[in-house]
Amino acid sequence: MTGTPQHRNQALATWIRKSGHSYQQVAGEICRLARQHRPPLNAAPDSSRVSRWVSGEQPRGMMPDLIAEALTGLCGLPYTLSRADIGMAPVKAGQPLPWQADAVIKAVLDMTRNDLIGQPADPSETELLSGTGLLDAVRPWLHLEPGELPRPERPGKIGLADVEKIRATTAAFRTWDNQHGGGLSRDAVVAQLKATTELLHHGRMSDAVGRELFSAVADLSSVAGWMTHDAGRSPEGQRYLLLGLRAAAEAGDTALAAHLLNCLSRVAGHLGRTDDALEMVQLAQYGTRKLPAGRLKAVLAALEARSHAITGDLSSFHRAAGTAADGLAAANADNDPEWVQWFDPAEYYATIGIAHLLAARHQPGLVRTAITMIETAIPLRPPERARSRAFDHIGLARAHVLAGQLDAADSAVATAIQIADGVASTRLADRMSELDAQLAALGIDPAAQNVRDRIRVFL
Helix, strand or coil: CECCCCCCCHHHHHHHHHHCCCHHHHHHHHHHHHHHCCCCCCCCCCHHHHHHHHHCCECCCCHHHHHHHHHHHHHCCCCCCCCCCCCCCCCCCCCCCCCCHHHHHHHHHHHHHHHHHCCCCCHHHHCCCCHHHHHHHHHHHHCCCCCCCCCCCCCCECCHHHHHHHHHHHHHHHHHHHHHCCCCCHHHHHHHHHHHHHHHHHCECCHHHHHHHHHHHHHHHHHHHHHHHHCCCHHHHHHHHHHHHHHHHHHCCHHHHHHHHHHHHHHHHHCCCHHHHHHHHHHHHHHCCCCCCCHHHHHHHHHHHHHHHHHCCHHHHHHHHHHHHHHHHCCCCCCCCHHHCCCCHHHHHHHHHHHHHHHCCCCHHHHHHHHHHHHHHHHHCCCCCHHHHHHHHHHHHHHHHHCCCHHHHHHHHHHHHHHHCCCCCHHHHHHHHHHHHHHHCCCCCHHHHHHHHHHHHHC
16 A cells, blocks of 8 residues: 555545445455455455545555445445546546546636637547446436535635526526527636636535535536537537536536436437437436426426437337426426526427427328427527527428428528527537438429528528
């Protein structure tokens, strides 16, 4: 063993507490695993050694792996803990982050600082996670409990009033994003995220205020991640969302964590990674299963319906669409946090309408329902939600094309282009390109060419 205790290993302490076992029992399990190793390992820690590890002593060789394996079994986890999970691997840029408060704060500060100065990102930070890698990055959220708050370096008193001001600023950024797209105000959000996270690093506050501040960081991360994705930088956007999920876990905010998973699902869905999108939604649904029906569960069910529509599982699609309707009917705007109130009747009809459009590839008659639902959504949209209004008309155009109604599609495209003027969003261009490809499949049809001419000018 090596190292002088400097900082308590909160991640290790959390997992031992989660296991429900004593230090002596943890040591005994490590000894058992060491004997079973081929060849057997010469390791015989006792309770005092485990105590020193928790205090910050760093073990050498294979010992961190044995500790992680022992705690995986003692906690009954369906996945294997890593060295990073138990606080025994250095946190480097681009590597999976351990789930502990100090590491979350450091990672957010490092990423925002590098982002704002335009420093080239570590290659692993610009690699989009998918499949098992993405699932492994989010799954610990289901089992972890908030750890101890870090001790401030330069204390300055922080209160709930300060947190509420940050939340008001976040709400304003979210409104700006809906009006103008992520490209125009992303840097301002990143700067606000950095400043807010520095309060966690330097501020002096009660435990309750600290949890609320972590929640504010998580919400800001969701906006920063979404804007970054909307600006065409999806891998970095995904990383902001993953950091936000970790901050929400430290806040003990289950609903907000599910919102971060909802955002991760939407990123995956936009990029055509349907399996990842469904995994994120189902993980969020499992984690929030004890929460009452309402707007959050409606959001998750609507996204689930979209994934099932793509895969052609129409029975599950209709079930999830019904759950979304029930959740929205049970919503109480007075109790819903600001970050979920965007899922209103307009969003419901638009989302489920697009889901019917996707399902129509497997059951063509559903395109009529898609047109009806999207047309229902359009007049319900608040005027300030320009990007969503443009998406509505693009979706309507795609439904009209599928129904063979090219004149109606042309009108919808013209309206979408008019609304999109002044909205900086690469996702709008992506959706227009998909519509163009759909029209190209019709060949030399003159009506289709007219619509494509409009799209090419826009692009």
